[in-house]
Amino acid sequence: MMxxxxxxxxxxxxxxxxxxxxxxxxxxxxxxxxxxxxxxxxFTPPLPGLETEEGTRVxxxxxxxxxxxxxxxxxxxxxxxxxxxxxxxxxxxxxxxxTWLAAKLAAYTVAGLxxxxxxxxxAGGALLGAAALKGVTLGLPAGTVAVLLGRIAxxxxxxxxxxxxxxxxxxxxxxxxxxxxxxxxMVETALMLVPGVxxxxxxxxxxxxxxxxxxxxxxxxxxxxxxxxxxxxxPAAAGGAVLVAxxxxxxxVAVAAPLRRDIAR
Amino acid sequence: xxVEVRGLTKTFGPVAAVTGLSFDVAPGAVTGFLGPNGAGKTxxxxxxxxxxxxxxxxxxYAGRRYSDxxxxxxxxxxxxxxxxFHPACTARDxxxxxxxxxxxxxARVAEVADLTGVSAFGDRATRTLSTGMRxxxxxxxxxxxxxxVLLLDEPGNGLDPEGIAWLRGFLRAMAAEGRTVLVSSHVLxxxxxxxxxxxxxxxxxxxxxxxxxxxxxxxxxxxxxPQAEAFAARLAERGTQVGQPRPGVLRxxxxxxxxxxxxxxxxxxxxxxxxxxxxxxxxxxxxxxGGSP
Numbered sequence: 286m287m288x289x290x291x292x293x294x295x296x297x298x299x300x301x302x303x304x305x306x307x308x309x310x311x312x313x314x315x316x317x318x319x320x321x322x323x324x325x326x327x328f329t330p331p332l333p334g335l336e337t338e339e340g341t342r343v344x345x346x347x348x349x350x351x352x353x354x355x356x357x358x359x360x361x362x363x364x365x366x367x368x369x370x371x372x373x374x375x376x377x378x379x380x381x382x383x384t385w386l387a388a389k390l391a392a393y394t395v396a397g398l399x400x401x402x403x404x405x406x407x408a409g410g411a412l413l414g415a416a417a418l419k420g421v422t423l424g425l426p427a428g429t430v431a432v433l434l435g436r437i438a439x440x441x442x443x444x445x446x447x448x449x450x451x452x453x454x455x456x457x458x459x460x461x462x463x464x465x466x467x468x469x470x471m472v473e474t475a476l477m478l479v480p481g482v483x484x485x486x487x488x489x490x491x492x493x494x495x496x497x498x499x500x501x502x503x504x505x506x507x508x509x510x511x512x513x514x515x516x517x518x519x520p521a522a523a524g525g526a527v528l529v530a531x532x533x534x535x536x537x538v539a540v541a542a543p544l545r546r547d548i549a550r
Numbered sequence: 551x552x553v554e555v556r557g558l559t560k561t562f563g564p565v566a567a568v569t570g571l572s573f574d575v576a577p578g579a580v581t582g583f584l585g586p587n588g589a590g591k592t593x594x595x596x597x598x599x600x601x602x603x604x605x606x607x608x609x610x611y612a613g614r615r616y617s618d619x620x621x622x623x624x625x626x627x628x629x630x631x632x633x634x635f636h637p638a639c640t641a642r643d644x645x646x647x648x649x650x651x652x653x654x655x656x657a658r659v660a661e662v663a664d665l666t667g668v669s670a671f672g673d674r675a676t677r678t679l680s681t682g683m684r685x686x687x688x689x690x691x692x693x694x695x696x697x698x699v700l701l702l703d704e705p706g707n708g709l710d711p712e713g714i715a716w717l718r719g720f721l722r723a724m725a726a727e728g729r730t731v732l733v734s735s736h737v738l739x740x741x742x743x744x745x746x747x748x749x750x751x752x753x754x755x756x757x758x759x760x761x762x763x764x765x766x767x768x769x770x771x772x773x774x775x776p777q778a779e780a781f782a783a784r785l786a787e788r789g790t791q792v793g794q795p796r797p798g799v800l801r802x803x804x805x806x807x808x809x810x811x812x813x814x815x816x817x818x819x820x821x822x823x824x825x826x827x828x829x830x831x832x833x834x835x836x837x838x839x840g841g842s843p
Contacts, residue, residue, distance in 0.1 A: 371635060373601065378652045379651060380616055385651075
């Protein structure tokens, strides 16, 4: 199994995909720094400033909102194999198909964690830098910020894993990318608007992510817009557990699904 | 390593792609796997490699299924139509990835690249490779594990005449080393001078499974001679089967051109023309698969 994981790592580093991942991680971290420099008080609509707890949480939540990027990288892991036809050679070299899928899940979870650590490190540094430049202190103690950033990094690893699973299920690269992107940016937000369904929100990936990262701005904004009360999110640990459960189910389905499929191309 | 295909059947919806197909592929020889396009060759080869699940039937390598082999890529190498490469990956990196997957050691990458000529373009991204280069890279990938069995689906596709000649020599050498080689093709000329044995299928069913030498049936030699009648009588005395399609022309069975020329000289018979008559594999094939010659 370790040789298969190593092979996946070679595959990941033999194209520029890792470079794009690196740039995305740096970019999403830098984006938070930029937003901090501009200041939430200058957003439209204006939000509490960097020196308030709410303002700091909004910026961290913004970083949590970029988890789709590592998810897309994960989606690419399997979908690209079908698209480029390397799936045939892969299945020939590892005919017990669950083995290479498990190897991909493992390799990409590590890659997702690296992505998350990099993005959160840059974001953390940028937040502190921006606060220093503006001559204010962050609205949250450094320890709390570090914990929240750590949770976001973990979330990114879990989303990468989810992405791999979606790619394995859908196989069509473009479709898988569209489904993952549309789900996180449209479907889940739309569900929050449906009165009965929104009770489920805490248990959906986005809601669980919000619980884990302490980012409630979105559900509160929807509540304000619709004049209803915000859906209460799960406690952070429970949110994390829900997210991990999604990842495990997705991984199990991803490993099981291709076993019965013919590779006919 | 002997490959045994037994009772292989596959249907895609209402379409029977392969029906009750059984044949052996022997080591130390090249077996041609022939059939027109759509005959079920590719489906059969994919079933042989557990890429496509058969409806029924089995394929075994020295008694074991492909997926049950301890290190499949060290036992069986396959070049399949439709196998691709990541376009941004270099040819050498592609080999490195699969060398790792199969635990074949980094040194094998350079070895198979040299063996197949991939070294000449190893640092190029696969998207820039010609069809012939891609076929060589596919072959190099199949050879990473130094397998005893080689299965090749239409390997001549996209190769120039030089490449086809090279491939033919290469596969003959592989068989001479005792390996088991199965080559599918719908282009019969490709297999005619390569295969020792042929398996022909049509509409997913076995049509023919026999040594190449037998495929041509009784080869004959046609001779033109002003003393045809006298020579025919002499040959008949020896027990040789002789036909006379028209005056001055004989069709002799069971003797080579050299033997006939020698006999003619010893009898003092003048020969004007001596031509081996042999149906091409193309004609035999069309006859067997029901096409018109």
